[in-house]
Amino acid sequence: MLNLNNIEVIYNNVVLVLRGVSLQVKEGSITTLLGANGAGKTTTLKAISGLLRAERGEVTKGSVELAGQRIDGKPAHEIVNQGVVQVFEGRRVFDQLTVEENLIAGAHTQRDMGKVRQRTEAVYSYFPRLRERRSQLAGYLSGGEQQMLVIGRALMSDPKVILLDEPSLGLAPLVVEEIFGRLKRLQQEERLTVLLVEQNANLALGLADHGYVMENGRIVLEGPAASLRDNSDVKEFYLGISEHGARKSYREVKHYRRRKRWLS
Amino acid sequence: MSDTLNFFFLLIGNGVLIGLMYALIALGFVLVYKATDAINFAQGEFVMIAAIVVSAALQAYGAPLWLAILIGLGGMIAFGFGLERSVLRPLLGRPIVAVIMATIGLAAILRGVGPLAFGTGVRNLPLPISEDPIFLGPFFLTPVQLVGAGVSLLFLAAFGWFFMKSRQGIAMRAVANNQQVAMAMGIHVERYFALAWAMAGVVSALGGVIWGSMLGVDVQLALVGLKVFPVVILGGLDSIVGAIVGGLIVGIVENVAAGYIDPYVGGGTKDFAPYALMILALMIRPYGIFGKRTIERV
Ligand SMILES: Nc1ncnc2c1ncn2[C@@H]1O[C@H](COP(=O)(O)OP(=O)(O)OP(=O)(O)O)[C@@H](O)[C@H]1O
Numbered sequence: 001m002l003n004l005n006n007i008e009v010i011y012n013n014v015v016l017v018l019r020g021v022s023l024q025v026k027e028g029s030i031t032t033l034l035g036a037n038g039a040g041k042t043t044t045l046k047a048i049s050g051l052l053r054a055e056r057g058e059v060t061k062g063s064v065e066l067a068g069q070r071i072d073g074k075p076a077h078e079i080v081n082q083g084v085v086q087v088f089e090g091r092r093v094f095d096q097l098t099v100e101e102n103l104i105a106g107a108h109t110q111r112d113m114g115k116v117r118q119r120t121e122a123v124y125s126y127f128p129r130l131r132e133r134r135s136q137l138a139g140y141l142s143g144g145e146q147q148m149l150v151i152g153r154a155l156m157s158d159p160k161v162i163l164l165d166e167p168s169l170g171l172a173p174l175v176v177e178e179i180f181g182r183l184k185r186l187q188q189e190e191r192l193t194v195l196l197v198e199q200n201a202n203l204a205l206g207l208a209d210h211g212y213v214m215e216n217g218r219i220v221l222e223g224p225a226a227s228l229r230d231n232s233d234v235k236e237f238y239l240g241i242s243e244h245g246a247r248k249s250y251r252e253v254k255h256y257r258r259r260k261r262w263l264s
Numbered sequence: 265m266s267d268t269l270n271f272f273f274l275l276i277g278n279g280v281l282i283g284l285m286y287a288l289i290a291l292g293f294v295l296v297y298k299a300t301d302a303i304n305f306a307q308g309e310f311v312m313i314a315a316i317v318v319s320a321a322l323q324a325y326g327a328p329l330w331l332a333i334l335i336g337l338g339g340m341i342a343f344g345f346g347l348e349r350s351v352l353r354p355l356l357g358r359p360i361v362a363v364i365m366a367t368i369g370l371a372a373i374l375r376g377v378g379p380l381a382f383g384t385g386v387r388n389l390p391l392p393i394s395e396d397p398i399f400l401g402p403f404f405l406t407p408v409q410l411v412g413a414g415v416s417l418l419f420l421a422a423f424g425w426f427f428m429k430s431r432q433g434i435a436m437r438a439v440a441n442n443q444q445v446a447m448a449m450g451i452h453v454e455r456y457f458a459l460a461w462a463m464a465g466v467v468s469a470l471g472g473v474i475w476g477s478m479l480g481v482d483v484q485l486a487l488v489g490l491k492v493f494p495v496v497i498l499g500g501l502d503s504i505v506g507a508i509v510g511g512l513i514v515g516i517v518e519n520v521a522a523g524y525i526d527p528y529v530g531g532g533t534k535d536f537a538p539y540a541l542m543i544l545a546l547m548i549r550p551y552g553i554f555g556k557r558t559i560e561r562v
Pocket residue numbers: 011012015017035036037038039040041042043044055057199
């Protein structure tokens with residue numbers, strides 16, 4: 001469905017951030033992209049969604065293909081029109097708009113008003129809490145509700161592929177579980193294709209079918225989610241479990257991460 | 265009712281009518297600020313240019329009134345789009361001061377070019393409205409004020425509806441709220457910037473006809489734009505309801521102040537009273553009565 005072929009991304013004409021990233025997202029699958037802070041995960045998503053431009057970033061090499069068609073270099077609104085939508089990290093709701101207005105804004109590329117209503121109903125059925133809060137200002141929702149809203153808002157465009165950036169960030173485990181459960185349902189019921197960026201590898205690999213690990217602007221590891229979960233490096237870095245079965249402290253892992261590079 | 269009370273109510277009534285007409289012009293400013301964060305110091309000049317175009321179409325080219333107004337509207341819409349494309353878009357992402365300076369420069373250019381192209385004399389812009397005053401006891405209102413206020417109210421309501429209910433209006437508010445996220449939703453952000461400037465053009469054309477017919481059309485007409493600042497500071501830079509309330513406050517205050525103080529000081533109260541109020545308001549509520557405060561969850 002979505003193919004990144006050896007893409008390179010440069011910001012401000014000088015800062016090389018992605019150094020040849022290739023990845024594939026199969027139709028109807030959940031694929032996760034893992035990596036430490038600054039690895040280039042968000043940049044990868046922006047390279048797909050066309051939002052790099054607004055930040056003076058550019059795909060300088062390689063290509064991004066959606067169902068065989070090149071989409072790199074297209075403006076963001078065209079890419080949304082073709083069925084790819086990005087959800088930013090950090091629950092960026094339109095805080096001055098109500099919940100329902102957020103959804104309507106998300107449906108901007110839909111021409112047909114009937115379709116907009118139908119999508120709104122679908123989103124409310126996936127996230128019933130949003131229906132209860134429909135006329136409230138989005139800025140006053142709880143963190144979990146805001147995360148549901150930004151996902152729901154992205155679904156309004158009836159996307160084929162949704163690019164999700166760290167949806168679990170700063171949320172209580174129970175809420176994350178609820179949201180991930182909805183994602184699974186969306187994948188099964190709507191055949192939604194998901195590219196999920198996460199820091200929480202444990203959760204992400206539990207949900208995903210396939211995974212990639214990124215470091216310093218490169219893909220350093222890839223495989224079926226189950227096998228990544230068993231991989232000792234992934235275990236150590238992202239699941240916080242060392243060979244001896246003991247949980248490593250965050251500081252130890254962080255220290256270790258500085259020295260060790262994935263493929264060296 | 266006693267004459268003094270009557271006088272007071274008349275001042276208020278007059279202030280309400282004038283205030284609605286201020287609100288209409290202030291709306292142009294608010295639309296642009298809301299959607300694009302640009303502070304337009306040329307709003308008064310937009311009104312002046314629109315009035316010059318309409319009166320020139322009427323008098324120099326003998327167009328019927330409806331056509332002249334259409335020309336004014338069309339011209340100002342094109343002007344708004346063109347301005348956004350040529351001047352403001354290249355300034356996107358630059359410091360806000362750059363945009364402010366650009367609009368100040370634009371104001372000066374418009375004040376120079378308007379008379380250059382259409383002559384310096386004061387033109388009138390006659391509307392087919394009776395000039396006979398409507399008497400209320402010993403006092404009176406002019407029909408053109410009533411019509412002007414009515415038209416203003418109508419358009420304020422229309423724009424209010426557009427923003428609150430229409431999908432495009434909601435998209436525009438989304439752009440105002442967060443450009444990057446709006447872009448991610450497939451909203452063509454620049455197109456909404458252009459739309460905001462075009463809407464400011466529409467409002468200016470209407471304001472130009474109304475104010476031009478009351479005050480006559482020449483460079484001085486741009487001075488009505490000065491009233492925009494107290495109006496939007498009082499009401500909030502980004503609120504349509506605020507523009508209306510701010511307009512009403514300014515209209516009433518300046519009328520009442522002029523009615524009671526002018527006889528003693530020989531005039532001029534109208535020009536400074538709104539500003540005195542504005543400074544007071546800034547000290548008490550810096551974001552205006554209806555201006556948005558950033559939402560901070562605790
Ligand atoms: N607009 C920009 N201009 C210049 N450099 C940028 C820009 N955005 C990101 N970068 C740089 O690109 C690198 C990758 O950033 P990116 O946001 O893609 O990382 P990330 O993997 O999403 O990290 P995190 O987990 O912290 O979100 C970082 O070194 C960052 O400083």
